[in-house]
Amino acid sequence: MQLVVGRIGRAHGIKGEVTVEVRTDEPELRLAPGAVLATDPASAGPLRIETGRVHSGRLLLRFEGVRDRNGAEALRNTLLIADVDPDELPEEPDEYYDHQLMDLDVVLADGTEIGRITEISHLPSQDLFIVERPDGSEVMIPFVEEIVTEIDLAEQKAVIDPPPGLIDDRAVIDSSRDEDSEDGA
Numbered sequence: 001m002q003l004v005v006g007r008i009g010r011a012h013g014i015k016g017e018v019t020v021e022v023r024t025d026e027p028e029l030r031l032a033p034g035a036v037l038a039t040d041p042a043s044a045g046p047l048r049i050e051t052g053r054v055h056s057g058r059l060l061l062r063f064e065g066v067r068d069r070n071g072a073e074a075l076r077n078t079l080l081i082a083d084v085d086p087d088e089l090p091e092e093p094d095e096y097y098d099h100q101l102m103d104l105d106v107v108l109a110d111g112t113e114i115g116r117i118t119e120i121s122h123l124p125s126q127d128l129f130i131v132e133r134p135d136g137s138e139v140m141i142p143f144v145e146e147i148v149t150e151i152d153l154a155e156q157k158a159v160i161d162p163p164p165g166l167i168d169d170r171a172v173i174d175s176s177r178d179e180d181s182e183d184g185a
Contacts, residue, residue: 001083001084001099003024005081006022006024006080008061008075008078009021009058010076011073015069017051017062018066019060027059030082032049033051033052035049038080040078040081044074048063101120102119105157108162114133114160115132117130118131128140129148141166
């Protein structure tokens with residue numbers, strides 16, 4: 001199985017290094033020197049990582065055969081793809097690979113069906129489940145512990161406890177005003 005583990009950003013310096021937007025929780029495993037990665041577009045790879053380092057909080061990689069800024073810049077926006085055994089599990093018990101979460105049924109704690117996960121969007125602040133509802137509409141569910149209370153891979157379901165208004169229009173609005181007051185004061 002292939003997983004996107006990074007996206008190449010801009011060139012860094014003049015010796016062929018590139019910045020990499022990391023898209024894996026295991027960069028030390030997937031983006032280590034010696035790793036060979038497939039690419040999208042496929043014509044850019046495969047790429048073998050020669051060196052890697054962190055500079056100002058960003059991962060910098062140099063690939064074999066890329067020796068100058070022009071070669072590095074030509075790789076910009078290329079996706080880096082690792083081959084992963086489909087039975088392999090992340091090191092932490094509360095971590096999941098995207099392929100494990102795709103197509104899970106999303107339900108409330110009482111079993112009410114919400115829909116099915118069709119996509120996972122990785123944002124800087126948090127991940128989102130894109131859930132297709134039975135009526136064909138979509139709802140976005142933040143993949144945070146307070147909302148997604150359980151992932152049961154054996155039962156192929158994700159249990160959620162959404163705040164009011166997340167999956168329906170029935171938001172609870174708290175107000176400090178006394179709406180029953182008619183004294184005009």
